[in-house]
Amino acid sequence: MSKFENVTVVKKANMYFDGKVTSRTIEFANGDVKTLGIMMPGEYRFGTDKKEIMEILAGQVEVLLPGEDLWHKIGGGDSFEVPANSAFDIKVLDVTDYCCSYLG
Amino acid sequence: MSKFENVTVVKKANMYFDGKVTSRTIEFANGDVKTLGIMMPGEYRFGTDKKEIMEILAGQVEVLLPGEDLWHKIGGGDSFEVPANSAFDIKVLDVTDYCCSYLG
Incomplete structure (x- = not known):
């Protein structure tokens, strides 16, 4: 889906x-x-209230998810999930365009 | 108007x-x-096809409009117009949030 219709x-x-x-x-x-x-x-650290799905539309990041030791390399077209009430670290390697969905 | 409703x-x-x-x-x-x-x-230079109204939502810029010699200082809450088929120079002093309307 390249456009969101009927939104505010x-x-x-x-x-x-x-x-x-x-x-x-x-x-x-x-x-x-x-x-x-x-x-x-x-390099940034973000806290979450709700569960989040971070969709990388373009760019390149590395992500350290809560409770993990390995950084995941994520590029355009990929996504990652972050549990509610937690936090994640992110290294942004290139200017990155993203869409974040908040669940629950 | 702080939100755009029923848009794509x-x-x-x-x-x-x-x-x-x-x-x-x-x-x-x-x-x-x-x-x-x-x-x-x-510092950037933008060309225009249609006439544009640039509304500065937050931040601070200086603008040199086509055919003018004086730079205009413009902050949050202000706006400026640029004729169609022309160009303008802009110095962005602080991170600036804007809304551009294309007319005609």
Whole structure:
């Protein structure tokens, strides 16, 4: 699916890490929420409230998921899941375009 | 208006200047198109096809409009217009969140 139809977009961007990570909140008619975001190269740590599915649309990252020791290399077209109420570390190797879905 | 309702969002970001400028395309039911974007600090030159209204949602820029010699300082809440088929120079002083409307 290359477009989200019949959605609501919050105009102002969400900004993190001095604007190195930014996103737009997309609200769906069924109550689902996703964010479409950009991560500039760098290393970040994100906490989660809900379970998240991070879909990498373009770019290249390495991710250390909670409770794991090995970094996963993830590129455009791949995704990863992060449990609710946890955190993950991410190394952004190239400017990365992502879509984050919040579940539950 | 803080949200755009009943719109279509193109999932993949538009990327310019090695990702220092990125945006999402928002399509409205009446055929209007806007982009919601982020500009990282730097100096850029953009060409226009249609007339554009650039609304600065947050951040700080200086703009040199076509045919002018003076740079305009523009911050969050302000906007500027650029004629169709022209170009403008922009100095982004802080990470800047913008909404661009394409007219005509």
